[in-house]
Amino acid sequence: MVIHNMIDAEKGNITRADKRADRTRRKLLSAALEVFTEYGLDATTIEDITQRADLGKGTFYRHFQDKEEIATCLVDLSLNELLERLRNVGKLIKTLPEAIEHLLDAHYKFFLEENEKFILLFQGRLLVKLERRISEKMEGPYERYLHELEHLLAPFVGEKIDPMKIRRLACAVAGFVFGFFSFAMIGMEMEQVESSIQPLRQSFVKSLSSFLGYLPETGK
Amino acid sequence: MVIHNMIDAEKGNITRADKRADRTRRKLLSAALEVFTEYGLDATTIEDITQRADLGKGTFYRHFQDKEEIATCLVDLSLNELLERLRNVGKLIKTLPEAIEHLLDAHYKFFLEENEKFILLFQGRLLVKLERRISEKMEGPYERYLHELEHLLAPFVGEKIDPMKIRRLACAVAGFVFGFFSFAMIGMEMEQVESSIQPLRQSFVKSLSSFLGYLPETGK
Amino acid sequence: MVIHNMIDAEKGNITRADKRADRTRRKLLSAALEVFTEYGLDATTIEDITQRADLGKGTFYRHFQDKEEIATCLVDLSLNELLERLRNVGKLIKTLPEAIEHLLDAHYKFFLEENEKFILLFQGRLLVKLERRISEKMEGPYERYLHELEHLLAPFVGEKIDPMKIRRLACAVAGFVFGFFSFAMIGMEMEQVESSIQPLRQSFVKSLSSFLGYLPETGK
Amino acid sequence: MVIHNMIDAEKGNITRADKRADRTRRKLLSAALEVFTEYGLDATTIEDITQRADLGKGTFYRHFQDKEEIATCLVDLSLNELLERLRNVGKLIKTLPEAIEHLLDAHYKFFLEENEKFILLFQGRLLVKLERRISEKMEGPYERYLHELEHLLAPFVGEKIDPMKIRRLACAVAGFVFGFFSFAMIGMEMEQVESSIQPLRQSFVKSLSSFLGYLPETGK
DNA sequence: CATGAATGAGATTTCATTCAT
DNA sequence: AATGAATGAAATCTCATTCAT
Numbered sequence: 048m049v050i051h052n053m054i055d056a057e058k059g060n061i062t063r064a065d066k067r068a069d070r071t072r073r074k075l076l077s078a079a080l081e082v083f084t085e086y087g088l089d090a091t092t093i094e095d096i097t098q099r100a101d102l103g104k105g106t107f108y109r110h111f112q113d114k115e116e117i118a119t120c121l122v123d124l125s126l127n128e129l130l131e132r133l134r135n136v137g138k139l140i141k142t143l144p145e146a147i148e149h150l151l152d153a154h155y156k157f158f159l160e161e162n163e164k165f166i167l168l169f170q171g172r173l174l175v176k177l178e179r180r181i182s183e184k185m186e187g188p189y190e191r192y193l194h195e196l197e198h199l200l201a202p203f204v205g206e207k208i209d210p211m212k213i214r215r216l217a218c219a220v221a222g223f224v225f226g227f228f229s230f231a232m233i234g235m236e237m238e239q240v241e242s243s244i245q246p247l248r249q250s251f252v253k254s255l256s257s258f259l260g261y262l263p264e265t266g267k
Numbered sequence: 268m269v270i271h272n273m274i275d276a277e278k279g280n281i282t283r284a285d286k287r288a289d290r291t292r293r294k295l296l297s298a299a300l301e302v303f304t305e306y307g308l309d310a311t312t313i314e315d316i317t318q319r320a321d322l323g324k325g326t327f328y329r330h331f332q333d334k335e336e337i338a339t340c341l342v343d344l345s346l347n348e349l350l351e352r353l354r355n356v357g358k359l360i361k362t363l364p365e366a367i368e369h370l371l372d373a374h375y376k377f378f379l380e381e382n383e384k385f386i387l388l389f390q391g392r393l394l395v396k397l398e399r400r401i402s403e404k405m406e407g408p409y410e411r412y413l414h415e416l417e418h419l420l421a422p423f424v425g426e427k428i429d430p431m432k433i434r435r436l437a438c439a440v441a442g443f444v445f446g447f448f449s450f451a452m453i454g455m456e457m458e459q460v461e462s463s464i465q466p467l468r469q470s471f472v473k474s475l476s477s478f479l480g481y482l483p484e485t486g487k
Numbered sequence: 488m489v490i491h492n493m494i495d496a497e498k499g500n501i502t503r504a505d506k507r508a509d510r511t512r513r514k515l516l517s518a519a520l521e522v523f524t525e526y527g528l529d530a531t532t533i534e535d536i537t538q539r540a541d542l543g544k545g546t547f548y549r550h551f552q553d554k555e556e557i558a559t560c561l562v563d564l565s566l567n568e569l570l571e572r573l574r575n576v577g578k579l580i581k582t583l584p585e586a587i588e589h590l591l592d593a594h595y596k597f598f599l600e601e602n603e604k605f606i607l608l609f610q611g612r613l614l615v616k617l618e619r620r621i622s623e624k625m626e627g628p629y630e631r632y633l634h635e636l637e638h639l640l641a642p643f644v645g646e647k648i649d650p651m652k653i654r655r656l657a658c659a660v661a662g663f664v665f666g667f668f669s670f671a672m673i674g675m676e677m678e679q680v681e682s683s684i685q686p687l688r689q690s691f692v693k694s695l696s697s698f699l700g701y702l703p704e705t706g707k
Numbered sequence: 708m709v710i711h712n713m714i715d716a717e718k719g720n721i722t723r724a725d726k727r728a729d730r731t732r733r734k735l736l737s738a739a740l741e742v743f744t745e746y747g748l749d750a751t752t753i754e755d756i757t758q759r760a761d762l763g764k765g766t767f768y769r770h771f772q773d774k775e776e777i778a779t780c781l782v783d784l785s786l787n788e789l790l791e792r793l794r795n796v797g798k799l800i801k802t803l804p805e806a807i808e809h810l811l812d813a814h815y816k817f818f819l820e821e822n823e824k825f826i827l828l829f830q831g832r833l834l835v836k837l838e839r840r841i842s843e844k845m846e847g848p849y850e851r852y853l854h855e856l857e858h859l860l861a862p863f864v865g866e867k868i869d870p871m872k873i874r875r876l877a878c879a880v881a882g883f884v885f886g887f888f889s890f891a892m893i894g895m896e897m898e899q900v901e902s903s904i905q906p907l908r909q910s911f912v913k914s915l916s917s918f919l920g921y922l923p924e925t926g927k
Numbered sequence: 928c929a930t931g932a933a934t935g936a937g938a939t940t941t942c943a944t945t946c947a948t
Numbered sequence: 949a950a951t952g953a954a955t956g957a958a959a960t961c962t963c964a965t966t967c968a969t
Contacts, residue, residue, distance in 0.1 A: 087309075087393075087394070088309075089307075089308075089309030089310070090309070169393065170393060172449060172450075173307075173389065173390060173393055173449075174307070186453065189453055190453060190454075193450065193453060193454050211459070211463075214454055214455065214463075215451075215463045215466075215467060217450075217454070218447055218450040218451045218454055218455070218463070219443075219447055219467050219471075221446070221450045222443065222445075222446030222447035222448070222449060222450040222451070223439075223442065223443050223446055223447065224446070225442075225446045225449065225450070226441070226442030226443055226444070226445045226446020226447065226449070227438055227439055227442035227443065227446065228442070229392060229393075229442060229445070229446070230392075230413065230437075230438040230441045230442040230445070231435075231438045231442070233406065233409055233410065233413065235434065235438070239431070243431075243435045243438070246435075246478060247435060247439055247475075247478060249478075250473075250474035250475060250477050250478035251471075251474050252474075253473075253474050253477070254470035254471055254472075254473050254474030254475075255467075255470060255474075257470050257473070258466060258467060258469075258470040
């Protein structure tokens with residue numbers, strides 16, 4: 048640590064080396080997302096990742112401890128991105144059906160646009176219940192995601208509502224979108240998936256709203 | 268197969284050796300289901316399976332080519348079991364809502380009773396989109412399952428209905444149950460899952476029925 | 488486990504497979520001793536060992552967890568062999584000088600005959616103070632060896648003697664033989680080592696005896 | 708080395724850069740001694756050294772070719788330090804027992820005061836017999852050390868004495884101190900080691916003196 | 928038919944060394 | 949002169965698969 052760098056550090060400056068390392072880290076993450084989607088989390092080797100990133104094998108270990116860590120990191124990033132969209136309510140939302148509709152919309156748009164991230168999240172979901180060691184790190188993000196879903200729905204539900212009911216609602220929303228997508232991907236082409244979800248979404252919104260005791264007349 | 272056995276076979280006799288082999292095969296399948304559920308399909312080794320089955324490692328290869336084969340076999344068996352229940356309509360069903368309700372019921376009862384099989388099927392689902400090599404064998408059963416779902420729903424839908432709509436319906440049913448379960452398993456205890464799905468199911472039935480243009484008054 | 492084997496097990500029989508495994512284990516141990524002596528504990532790779540033993544790389548891991556384990560095992564075996572010789576007092580020993588002489592003799596004969604084992608034990612000695620993780624397993628044998636030395640010397644020392652003094656004596660005996668050998672091996676040819684230790688031994692015996700307050704006249 | 712520095716060098720000047728480089732080199736040596744003692748020569752990585760020295764990894768290679776070189780360098784420095792003490796005879800020494808006593812004293816004081824250096828020298832000793840590649844560089848210092856020991860002892864021994872006997876004596880002195888320390892470190896606390904060597908030393912002096920035919924009466 | 932010891936291909940992981948800054 | 953990110957050779961280790969018994 049020469050004085051020059053110390054000054055940098057004090058200033059909170061980012062050195063050139065830091066920038067380079069950051070670029071490398073991003074290259075690894077993006078390569079990993081690609082190959083995880085193509086070959087599957089388990090089937091992917093570290094070398095698959097570094098080769099795709101056009102980096103040396105050893106470089107991976109400078110940035111991540113193991114495959115698990117990069118996977119958890121990607122799941123976290125992807126869920127954050129998804130949550131960002133969920134939070135980002137464009138038009139004014141006043142009623143519960145509107146809220147549910149927005150959440151479903153945001154999900155399926157995200158999954159359609161970021162197909163790779165959907166596949167990653169779907170795979171990550173699976174690991175949560177298996178391999179105890181991983182789930183500790185991995186379960187966190189999904190828990191957080193579910194909580195946030197509840198948090199986004201809560202304001203549109205009467206305060207007297209059983210919190211358990213909101214949790215069910217959140218599971219239903221998340222489960223429906225993930226599940227439908229996962230099966231639609233077997234039975235249909237990508238374009239069909241897109242056009243299929245639209246009409247289903249509407250009836251799903253209605254049924255979930257009424258499940259929470261929503262009466263269209265009153266708006267509550 | 269010595270000549271002795273061939274003669275037996277010709278006679279249609281089942282030798283003692285055959286019975287023993289069959290018992291061994293079943294032990295392997297049941298052990299595999301257990302460990303696949305505990306450690307995950309990929310993380311499970313052949314030795315995990317044979318150890319759980321209290322058999323020698325070599326024995327595995329006498330009955331299955333590799334892990335893939337036993338996994339596909341288990342998926343197939345489990346889906347058959349599920350389909351058996353779906354087909355097995357107890358009470359008289361006349362309307363579409365009744366049909367959907369029955370399917371949802373049968374699914375979630377199966378998943379609750381046979382939790383291990385749900386986890387297996389969920390894992391298998393995943394592989395279909397990944398690891399090209401496996402999916403060839405694995406995709407079949409899921410396709411068949413989806414077809415059968417459509418087949419079971421078709422009679423309750425007007426003939427003029429777009430077949431695509433039925434496919435969507437099947438995906439929605441399958442997706443909803445799989446997805447809801449998968450998320451419910453993070454957010455709730457097993458007993459809560461059970462009590463949670465009940466009320467949701469009803470509103471889901473309604474929304475899917477209306478999606479297919481079902482009018483309660485007419486019963487069509 | 489077929490009935491046949493169960494009977495074997497009950498009888499305490501050793502199956503043919505067991506015998507084969509045992510032969511392999513011994514091959515590994517003997518190969519490891521060789522290469523550890525030639526290249527050094529640290530410089531030796533697992534493959535060096537298996538190649539020397541003319542076995543597959545994987546075979547090593549059937550029998551030992553890692554290099555550490557096989558090294559500790561060898562140290563243990565070698566120390567046992569050495570201790571066996573120490574215990575095995577041929578001629579009648581009545582006085583302390585005779586006892587010390589016997590111990591020194593037994594040591595240096597062992598080291599001359601089993602040069603490889605000396606080098607191994609010397610290397611192992613080193614590890615005890617380093618790499619905490621290893622020392623836990625490795626320290627045991629050397630402790631035991633030191634204790635046994637004390638145990639062998641005790642009867643020839645008056646009971647009133649401070650136990651600390653016996654410990655010092657044991658350290659002196661062990662230290663002298665190990666140390667002298669280690670330096671003699673730099674400065675001399677093997678034959679010279681042999682002829683060198685003889686005269687030194689005698690004066691060493693005398694000095695150690697007198698250190699413990701032994702008076703030649705009284706025999707105590 | 709830019710021209711500017713060359714001119715300085717010609718002038719015999721020491722530039723600021725030179726001083727800085729020297730400080731860095733010393734930091735590396737002292738860090739290496741520490742970690743070699745803690746983790747062992749082989750287990751230590753270059754990064755362990757530079758991290759301890761709070762320097763960049765690349766800096767190491769500016770000062771030393773590899774781990775071997777810094778290790779050999781440290782062994783050499785430590786042996787020089789030890790030899791310096793051996794040469795530095797405080798009080799007048801006239802007889803062989805006095806000479807031996809002084810040498811033993813100097814050794815064990817050095818080892819007690821500079822415990823790290825003892826561990827290093829002990830490790831280095833080991834490498835001499837192993838790892839052919841290293842020993843070439845490493846053997847030198849130990850040879851030199853042994854020679855110097857002989858050289859220091861020679862004047863107190865009759866000229867007619869077989870030079871082989873002196874070599875044995877040197878080996879015995881070095882071996883005893885190294886060996887005793889190494890075992891004492893297992894069996895005792897550091898303070899005990901200190902108090903233990905004192906009485907042993909005296910009887911050892913006597914035995915070695917008489918081994919060389921020294922008769923107390925004559926002083927020769 | 929059942930066994931489990933042996934195998935080696937291939938994955939993970941470490942670390943000495945280089946090099947652009 | 950000092951740095952530390954990147955590298956890939958070489959080590960460790962796992963596990964599907966074979967095969968003699």
